[in-house]
Amino acid sequence: MEFTVQQIAHILKGEVKGDNTRKINNLAKIQEAKEGDICFLSNLKYENYLYTTEASAVIINKDFEPKKEYQSTLILVDDAYTAFSVLLEEYAKIINFSKIGIEQPSYIAPTATYGEGAYIGAFAYIGNYVKIGNNVKIYPHVYIGDKVSIGDNTILYAGVKIYADCKIGNQCTIHAGAVIGSDGFGFAPQSDGTYKAIPQVGTVIIEDNVDIGANTTIDRATMGATLIEQGVKLDNLIQVAHNVRIGKNTVIASQVGISGSTTIGENCIIAGQVGIVGHIRIANRTTIGAQSGVSNSIDKEGMTVLGAPAIDHREQLKNYVIARKLPEFKKRIEELEKKIVTLQESK
């Protein structure tokens, strides 16, 4: 991607001061920017970088008055911070939606359909009766099983695997290597010590505006559907077991594991490496601290819990403080025991 300073100024409705033909191909922080980069100066704490940066262009508030020489072209705007955010989003849109067309070889079953603006990368596999909306971007090595449906504007990065019958909503982003719809982990013990797989004939439903991280796994339900509601954000390497339900706008960090049939409320925040047992309910707006182990339902909304087993975080923090001083307490108990003996003897 390459733009001139003039083209960018046009997007930002800014005024150019300096050479408007300079070429921009990257966004950067002012303290790291090099030739070809564009950056912004808003917080005057960083003003000195303006006089030393090699950035080709700097977005800057129009009321700013430079005190020394500088070599960048300036783009003057009302609010440099906001303008840069706009630019970031435009840039991301261009990156994400510039791919278009069908690369070869790809495999698209004759019964599959897709809308306008599609990108289907080489080696993508689209099974029977798959339905794909408009402006969907399917990167190379994506596998879409039979009868899957995918909404509009969704992006499936390289190597995403979606098993048969699952549903993916609109404006979803699923990162490389994520697996949607693998069999739930259910086995019935037999009398001879072996296990027999319990058929997993349900599906996975991913609603709109859901983001799913790289190599995350979401299992299909035994019956019914594992459900990820709208606006949920999942980081990398998360495990979501069969029949789990995650409420809307819940955010879950990397390496969290959620066991079967658990229901997570809306607008929860779950930090990294948390484990949650099966068949429980977590209330709306619960916050769970990193590495916690949640073994019971949380009924009250808005709590923050921590530890394993997880309890109210303020209680837990007090425990942590003492848990670090256990040898001291041991000593104090021993001291007490001696003194008691002395007192008893002296009686």
Add this chain to the structure above:
Amino acid sequence: MEFTVQQIAHILKGEVKGDNTRKINNLAKIQEAKEGDICFLSNLKYENYLYTTEASAVIINKDFEPKKEYQSTLILVDDAYTAFSVLLEEYAKIINFSKIGIEQPSYIAPTATYGEGAYIGAFAYIGNYVKIGNNVKIYPHVYIGDKVSIGDNTILYAGVKIYADCKIGNQCTIHAGAVIGSDGFGFAPQSDGTYKAIPQVGTVIIEDNVDIGANTTIDRATMGATLIEQGVKLDNLIQVAHNVRIGKNTVIASQVGISGSTTIGENCIIAGQVGIVGHIRIANRTTIGAQSGVSNSIDKEGMTVLGAPAIDHREQLKNYVIARKLPEFKKRIEELEKKIVTLQESK
């Protein structure tokens, strides 16, 4: 997949009461079933759902007498619960084994062989001298390295990667994105602070009836073989390091990590997110609670351990109870100290 009620009744040797031409394309719970679904009623606690469900068919005990009107077609059988289980398994078999034939483009080395009933999806890669048994299902994007052997009736879902020389048994199911045979993590520290890779020239052997979850990784041995014995069930995102051995019929939940050269016994149950150090032995029939850290061998069979470091779960549960009340104990110690001082002074 679509069947008539009559076809299903025939499989279940049941008697149809109502319209036997209705179409069934899904299995569901009676409390969630919609048109096109088949469900069952066995526990009379759920009887009321019979009178409200939109299910196209309900499997029901033949001695059951409805008390109100209902709109589903009934299939009368001796035991509704068992009949539904049979149906689930038949359905799963149809799903799993309906794929057949070689899709194009796929890559099959001229020296590779495969048996009858094979499905080889588009973009599957089968290396030199690979040997594949009968009725093996190889989904798209599967990679099978040189000289791998795969038994009969095994299913490799989309994107499974098997490195050269590994052996996979009969009736195994390996889910999408699982990696079998990557290099063990072994590096020799050098005097300049760098590390040199220790060549990993062993393999992985997966015996019969093993299930492996999505994105799970099993490393090849340094020499010899990492061994997963028959009937082992592994969930998603598990790490099995080089030279590990897992005994038959052991079940391991998601995100567990097992370090190098550790031997796990038979019929163990290991809950989610457990970590096990290297070079230890876990006895048969050990149960390990979620998130535990096992740092020493467990010699006695049939134990249940918990915590990090893991100890007998009854002991650990007592510790957990007290660990949650540490501030109270701190207070009681302070109280005692004051009283002692008072007693000493009053002497």
Add this chain to the structure above:
Amino acid sequence: MEFTVQQIAHILKGEVKGDNTRKINNLAKIQEAKEGDICFLSNLKYENYLYTTEASAVIINKDFEPKKEYQSTLILVDDAYTAFSVLLEEYAKIINFSKIGIEQPSYIAPTATYGEGAYIGAFAYIGNYVKIGNNVKIYPHVYIGDKVSIGDNTILYAGVKIYADCKIGNQCTIHAGAVIGSDGFGFAPQSDGTYKAIPQVGTVIIEDNVDIGANTTIDRATMGATLIEQGVKLDNLIQVAHNVRIGKNTVIASQVGISGSTTIGENCIIAGQVGIVGHIRIANRTTIGAQSGVSNSIDKEGMTVLGAPAIDHREQLKNYVIARKLPEFKKRIEELEKKIVTLQESK
């Protein structure tokens, strides 16, 4: 791969005693070796295996004098242990670098370039303006996004995914399913409870001699670069978040998670399942015990920390000892309380 004993003796500059035409196709430990295997005997503790092994060849010190009959061909060398190490490395090199040429179908953008000695497996995808060095091995199903650069002698195993604009150094090994350059996990909360993705327009830089395990994920920076310095060794299923920096020669075991913008020093050792919060610094030569949770910066070099929250491991081990005996301390406090009461009453 098959060699004669004579060919191997030639590589090791050893002298053959016995049939030098026997065929070798595997390396093994003497206690496990079978026909076709080569093994070594150095530690005389294992001498008895020499008289029972079916190994086709045994590498042995030239001053060794057998006391019984044996059936293997011997290769006499100065130091059997060293000779076997040399053989292991040669063998690994042959395995790793024997693949050569471009398999079809693969997808190589016309603007992509690659050097001599390349292997590009079937179904590999190489995007626009990608630059690949000499002797690079790209296994099937690898995805390389636009403008990625890859140094010399690097190996990308099956199904590795590298997003656009990332840089991979020389002599790197990346195992199957690893994902490099997925979006960092950054979302801005909106007033209606939803989240808006913060564009992640940075990249990932992997320096020389880095090893990355199977299904590990490394996110691209928000701006700038997530940086993995030279000589870093990462195991399987690790999460490296956006803008993390890992110092050279640091070794990280499986399932570790490192949150955003954290800097790890050089020559650190991080054991399995550790979690590290964002925006902190870990000093050089820090060792972190398994399953630890690191929530604060570690400023002093060379420390060993343990636990969650992680503290000096010697302190923590003392805490662990007492934490396992909390019921005993509870009892002792109760005992003290009773005695105090008795003393107070007897006054």
